[in-house]
Each structure stands twice: as C-alpha cells, then as structure tokens.
Amino acid sequence: LATAFLVAGAHTVLGSLWQVPDDATSVLMYLTHRHLRAGDPPVAALRRAQLVLVDPGRAGLGELPPALAARAARIDPDDLTGWAAFAHLGR
Template sequence: MLCRAAATQARIDGPVLIVGDPDTGGAAPDLPAAREEARIVYRRFFPQARYLGRAGGAPAGPASGPPGGAGSAAEVEAWLADDSETGGVLHLACHGEVRDDQASLLLHGGERLSADRLAGATRNGRRPGLVVLAACRSAVSGRGWDEAFSLAATFLSAGAGSVVAAQWSLPDRATSDVMVLFHEHIAAGRPPADALRRAQLALLDRPVTDWAGLIHFGR
C-alpha cells in the first residue's frame, strides 16, 4: 500500500462530494461546527460539489448542479461506486466511531457505514484524489493490531491519492477551524500533506488535542 500510494498522482480536480453533519436520528449529538465547516468548504472552495446532509444555510447544490440528499450510507456508497470519473474530492464532516471491532461513519438515520462495507463500495469504483475524514477516530483500526482496518486505510487500499483522518475523538469547533485552513492551503496549490501541516502550525497556540489528532496518509 505504501508503494502504491507513493506512485499515485492525486488528482484533486474532478467530482466533489461533501457530507455535512447528517441527521443521525438521535444516535449521536449534532455537530453544528462540522455543519458550518461543510457549508464553508462547499461555498468557498467547491461550489460545483454535490452536498449531502444538513445544509446549515447552504443550498443542496447550485441550481445547475447535481441534487443534494440527506447524507445516507447508500448515497455515499453510490457516489463511491461510480467509476465513470476518477480524481476529485470527498469531504466527510460527520461522526466516526469504532464499535464492536468495526470502524464506521455514522450517517443519516444513525446508519453505520463500516470499513468493511466501504471496501465493497470502493473495490472497483471511483478513486478520489483527496479524501478528508473530518470524523472522530477515522484513522483507528476496528480490529487487529495496526491500522489495516481503519476507514483511512480502506480508502487508500481502494486507490485514493491522499487521505486525512483522525487518531482520536476530535472537538467539533477546533476540527472545523483546521479543516477550513486546510482547504485554504489546498486552494492555494499546496499538496495535502503540506496543507495539513500549515493548518496545524497556525493553531499551535491551542491545546494539542485541538489539532494534532489529524494526520495525512498517502501522496
């Protein structure tokens, strides 16, 4: 996987999917800062994107663009399974968890999109240039003694060029701040690893738990 990731050219240009704080139906607390983060990323950096989840003031999509949605597991899987285009960006601002030996994203209605299920959806599908998992513990393995079954590793093994994910439970507001700065550097032409580093350096005056949990994998 290391060799494959090193050889991958991460094409960020292409289709974009943004998922902002889907309504979990009470399975987890709302994430108002994540919702705002997704709205800012959509409006400021990727206005052509498809937007899923609670909009928090952002329209579901431009009038001429693709429709939005609730942010269900099926919607995310369908986007990932579409192999008609490669490259692009997937930004997930939602809950992540590790439960019963499964690393999962918590999406609309409280449905869990597990690493195993993601592996099936991405096996022969889209290969995003950049996957941003602004979700708690998305770099943590659900089972085993290394990161092999984490959400981040699942996307890397499916051919994603770069993945940003979290090693622990992240504070909602601080994560939103890091993510907006990260995308500002991406828009300025910085590669993902450097963009994350610069975003974190800007927040060194804050508690280390606010920014150090996010790490970069891949190209």
C-alpha cells in the first residue's frame, strides 16, 4: 500500500511491512504524529516513537488520552512486532 501512495505522488509514507497489533500501532502512530506536529521530520518522528515503545520505563510517553494510556500499559517492550514493522519510505 505504501508503494501505491509513492507512485501516486506522495513525498513520504510511513507504512508497515507486516500485520501489526492494534494496541502498539495506535500508540506508535499517536506518538509519531505528536513528534511530527512538534516539527520533527517523518523519519525522526517515527524513530522517536519507536524508542518509547522499546523503553521499559516508557520515558517520553507523556500524556496520552485514557484509552491510549490503557493500551500503552499492555505493550510488552520486548515484543518487536508492534514497532519494528514500520518504515519510512520516500523523502
């Protein structure tokens, strides 16, 4: 799907390389968009969000809406399926 967006003219795409669990994906995308809004380039925003998910102490998690905070609490920092699937493609 990401390739289709690039072919259609998108400059940058964040896409998953395999099926991902909902809990980790929702938290990862929320954090990625938080970093994008703060001015990080897409690749850096994604990387910063991924680092939060692998940190057992969840430093950098910050305030989350209650539903996302509950999901974040269920994410195992040793389970790479929720964060490692995502890649930045494009410029």
